[in-house]
Structure formats: C-alpha cells, structure tokens
Amino acid sequence: xxxxxxxxxxxxxxxxxxxxxxxxxxxxxxxxxxxxxxxxxxxxxxxxxxxxxxxxxxxxxxxxxxxxxxxxxxxxxxxxxxxxxxxxx
Numbered sequence: 001x002x003x004x005x006x007x008x009x010x011x012x013x014x015x016x017x018x019x020x021x022x023x024x025x026x027x028x029x030x031x032x033x034x035x036x037x038x039x040x041x042x043x044x045x046x047x048x049x050x051x052x053x054x055x056x057x058x059x060x061x062x063x064x065x066x067x068x069x070x071x072x073x074x075x076x077x078x079x080x081x082x083x084x085x086x087x088x089x
Contacts, residue, residue, distance in 0.1 A: 001063050003037040009054045009061065010035075023053040041065070 010020050010031075017035070021028040026046055033039035034050075042062070051058035 003035050007035045024049040
C-alpha cells in the first residue's frame with residue numbers, strides 16, 4: 001500500500017525507525033526500505049509484527065499479494081502443504 005502510511009503510524013506512536021525495528025525484530029534498514037517504497041514485499045510474519053507494534057491491523061499497512069498473477073520476490077520460510085499469505089508494502 002502507501003509507504004508513507006507506515007511512517008505516519010510510526011510517528012503517531014512516537015517511535016523512530018530503530019525502535020520500531022527493534023520491537024519488530026528486524027533491521028532499521030528494513031523499516032527504511034519499507035517507508036521509502038524500495039522494499040515491496042515482506043513475509044506475513046514480519047508484516048504482523050510491525051502492525052502489532054504499531055497497534056494497527058496489518059491490512060491497513062500492507063496488502064496481500066499472494067493471489068496476484070505477478071511474480072513476487074518475497075522470501076521466507078516455506079511450509080509444506082500450506083500457502084503462506086505474504087503481505088506486500
């Protein structure tokens with residue numbers, strides 16, 4: 001969705017990128033890339049962790065692109081027999 005939305009919610013919660021990254025168990029670079037729109041896919045788990053830390057439903061920050069016909073560059077844990085929903089920024 002809109003990368004600025006993530007930045008606005010982070011600022012509303014009075015967190016800097018480093019703090020949100022720490023709380024979400026990712027790097028500050030990841031938060032920066034998401035906020036600038038340079039990172040367009042991420043794992044469902046990370047999307048949920050970020051949204052949880054901001055107290056926002058992940059659907060308000062990210063969109064689910066698992067049903068898209070376009071290939072995604074998403075990486076993550078592969079599960080056997082199940083398709084993981086992967087939100088995109």
